[in-house]
Amino acid sequence: MAELITIARPYAEAVFAVAKEEGKLDAWSESLANLAAIVSDETMQAFMANPETQDSQVSEVFTAVLGGKTDKELDNLLSVMTENKRLQSLPFVAELFEDMKAIEDKKVRATVISARAATVEQKKKLSAALNAKFDAEVEITYEEDSSLIAGIKIIVGDWAIDGSALSQLNKLGAAIAQ
Incomplete structure (x- = not known):
């Protein structure tokens, strides 16, 4: 791919x-x-x-x-x-x-993946934060993935942030293994 x-x-x-x-x-x-x-x-x-x-x-x-x-x-x-x-x-x-x-139209697509469904208040805060970060109207698609345990992943084009508990546990495991 x-x-x-x-x-x-x-x-x-x-x-x-x-x-x-x-x-x-x-x-x-x-x-x-x-x-x-x-x-x-x-x-x-x-x-x-x-x-x-x-x-x-x-x-x-x-x-x-x-x-x-x-x-x-x-x-x-x-x-x-x-x-x-x-x-x-x-x-x-x-x-x-x-x-x-x-990007030209000042519209950005984002995917937010969370362990549980986001509340209306969380969605509003995420939308405002992403709109400010990208200086554009961000269209957000929400997905659920219980394997994340807790936290969220945010993906916007090539930019991504992984604040999930699963990611943090994997990093901790890798640090301990060294």
Whole structure:
């Protein structure tokens, strides 16, 4: 997974730069989501993995599935990614693009994982703290994981903080072992 994200990052950055310059962030967002859905399809994956499939055939399928709704830049992206055998990274390109778009729109997505359900008061405090930290509107997804024992993990893009009891116990165990 990390390898595909590494491969996807330059493509996402290039697409974002073009989309921003042209003022087409929403259009590109939709196009990348469609491309990610196409490449994630099992039948399409089998077609692309077939050694007899030519690059031009893959491009034709993408264009057909998109209903001919492509432009020069999208065709260029597909051409380069097909030629370099990078189409499998399209879902990550779409994800990274959405992260960059959210930052541009001053919106950030966060995941908060806690051992127990957060109370309304805790959610308000977390929301206010994260909004201040990132100087943006933070959309928070809450998850529960009882294996954390207590505490929380907060993940925002590449930034993460792990204040769970499980993490602290693991650190203590590692320190004692040395």
